Amino acid sequence: SYVLTQPPSVSVAPGKTARITCGGDTIGSKSVHWYQQKPGQAPVLVIYYDSDRPSGIPERFSGSTSGNTATLTISGVEAGDEADYYCQVWDSSGDPLVFGGGTKLTVL
Amino acid sequence: QVQLQESGPGLVKPSETLSLTCTVSGGSFSTYYWSWIRQPAGKGLEWIGRIYTSGGTNYNPSLKSRVTMSIDTSKNQFSLRLTSVTAADTAVYYCARLHCSGTSCCLDYWGQGTLVTVSS
Numbered sequence: 576s577y578v579l580t581q582p583p584s585v586s587v588a589p590g591k592t593a594r595i596t597c598g599g600d601t602i603g604s605k606s607v608h609w610y611q612q613k614p615g616q617a618p619v620l621v622i623y624y625d626s627d628r629p630s631g632i633p634e635r636f637s638g639s640t641s642g643n644t645a646t647l648t649i650s651g652v653e654a655g656d657e658a659d660y661y662c663q664v665w666d667s668s669g670d671p672l673v674f675g676g677g678t679k680l681t682v683l
Numbered sequence: 684q685v686q687l688q689e690s691g692p693g694l695v696k697p698s699e700t701l702s703l704t705c706t707v708s709g710g711s712f713s714t715y716y717w718s719w720i721r722q723p724a725g726k727g728l729e730w731i732g733r734i735y736t737s738g739g740t741n742y743n744p745s746l747k748s749r750v751t752m753s754i755d756t757s758k759n760q761f762s763l764r765l766t767s768v769t770a771a772d773t774a775v776y777y778c779a780r781l782h783c784s785g786t787s788c789c790l791d792y793w794g795q796g797t798l799v800t801v802s803s
Binding site: 593 | 718727728729730733743744745776778781782783784785786787788789790791793794795796
């Protein structure tokens with residue numbers, strides 16, 4: 576089945592830019608979606624179809640894809656952005672919906 | 684605003700069947716796929732499967748032999764049955780709406796999740 580690889584953790588100082596990567600074979604040919612999950616809460620969709628933001632998600636959140644890597648970028652990081660972030664794709668063969676292993680974002 | 688709410692027993696004995704129901708309010712029920720996802724404590728998300736209002740399903744191959752999903756459009760509800768459970772099935776179970784466009788799908792609305800513990 577399709578595998579998505581994320582770094583286990585990323586740390587960033589407040590006000591700086593955080594970049595969370597998601598690697599997968601030919602991921603550029605797929606649409607990538609990103610979720611934010613705070614402790615004890617359900618995941619929230621923050622980026623869908625590579626770079627679109629759902630209503631209510633700040634413009635500080637953006638997504639991009641290049642080659643075999645998708646990236647979630649959070650500009651001007653705030654303490655409230657501290658959470659686990661998961662990437663996800665839909666793979667029409669095998670296990671259709673695949674999540675990355677998740678990245679814990681720590682705001683220093 | 685679309686809202687989803689999981690319900691069902693929080694404790695299931697080993698070898699028995701886990702059964703959960705998700706009730707959906709707000710938005711359109713009949714034009715979407717609906718999914719179940721689970722998350723063991725301290726671990727990542729695992730997709731269990733999806734069901735359409737026609738009753739068509741797709742399941743995670745790793746769980747396919749034990750999973751059945753069903754849907755009741757008259758009640759805006761869909762359900763999950765997982766048979767022969769073990770401690771490895773202990774997790775928070777989420778229901779969610781699957782938004783599909785073109786060749787991709789994402790989960791745009793989630794329930795709050797319900798913890799199911801498998802223990803005697």
